Amino acid sequence: MSSLYSIPGDQQLVPHDCASGTVRSLYRSMLETPDHPEHKNEAREFLNQQLQRAAHLTDDMPSDPAALLGWMESRAQRVGEQYADYLEQRKAGHPRRFFSCRSHALWFLQQVAPTKLVDGAWLYGVLQHWQDSRFHPLLRTYLEELGDGDPAQNHVVLYRKLLATTGCEPLPDLADELHVQGAVQLALGYHADEFLPELIGYNLGYEQLPLHLLISAFELNELDIDPYYFTLHVTIDNGSTGHARKAVQSVLDGIPVAGDSEVFLERVNNGYKLNDVGLGSAAIIESFDLDQELIDMLERKRVFGQHMHSDYCRIEGRTVNQWLSEPGLARQFLAALQNRHWIKRGEDPRASRFWNLVDGPDALMFGVFSPFEKQLLHDWIADGWFGEPSSRPASGAKPAPFRPARRKRGGSSAASSPPDPVTSVGTEPDPDVSQLQAELSLLTPAERVQRLMDLMSPGTHATPAGLYATRLFAEMIDRG
Structure with missing residues (x-):
């Protein structure tokens, strides 16, 4: 695991414009053709550029790893107290803090879509380390971002449904700066081994529960917009057993026992600060006109x-x-x-x-x-x-809110089991899944695992074949 703290020879952290000319085109190329050598090089250059931006930012991450758990817990408590204050203000008659009207909230859903539609992408590369127990917290986090293959829990599927049921599709052409965070996540996911400390640091920052998530969920619900995608992140990122605690554990597991732990932690810190490049939710909300x-x-x-x-x-x-x-x-x-x-x-x-x-x-x-x-x-x-x-526009039937029940791992019932991703309509098998089943039967065990991981990429995991591959992979991991 020496790659956790070694410094790549070509990582100079020098700003460099993407060869494609725009962050948006880089974002799309990493989703559609991530293995193209030119696109991979552009993603590496882009990530170096964003790390350079991040290096100049301030942060609150403790330098002592032993303090991380207490820092995470106190931060979560502070957010909880701030949210309680917000609720008291609302009870006292204060207006909504974020969304001035329903169209403001729907506009926000569109503006953050480039990030939400690649949710979890920064962790894709850790799949290759599925047999290393030190990566288990990161691996389990990625699988949960993908819903363990359950379309009712896959975060990208959920956000697509949210956009569709609120009439926010098709998305307008969105500015480059709105694609920065999504592009960062994709670049980390496809260069995981080279930037592993930065990935671990980014994950630490991203999985901490922010106040804006709680307020967004409350006000979306108030405006008759299903907040499930946001409330799911409130519960799954909790500091007790959720992603926030797993993120702290990932930092501790990654500290090298034979190598320069100081360099490792410096790089983790810079990855943590990557969360603040691009436009954040608060800045996006405030810019609505x-x-x-x-x-x-x-x-x-x-x-x-x-x-x-x-x-x-x-x-x-x-x-x-x-x-x-x-x-x-x-x-x-x-x-x-x-x-x-x-x-x-x-x-x-x-x-x-x-x-x-x-x-x-x-x-x-x-x-x-x-x-x-x-x-x-x-x-x-x-x-x-x-x-x-x-009020809301009166025409058309109000769409039914998309509120899937949380799936309990390790158990199911006929009444509550989610739809099997093998089928798409009724009992008809999805043709891609049928083809995948036939393909997997001809592969060696190692080839089979690699094929499943390929389909769990940011660009394909939300497809029927990707969901099916994720479910098979999750079952394999759970069996040990």
């Missing part, structure tokens, strides 16, 4: 609607097609709609003629706007209207 988001959305829609309207209606001298024919007119168009009383801001949106054109099954513009886009428009029109906090 309802006016600008609505304008941006209308500008995106303009391209598709500029030839779709009749010319019999004119609004302040322009037809709708003319308003939509030029970029940059969305704000003026909204002002014209208000001047002509098509939109009555600060009132129930149903009092606005324009809203009734887009909402309801008989609306002339039914289906033109996605549920998220309609929520933006609804909240902008409401503009502080007293009924806004509990």
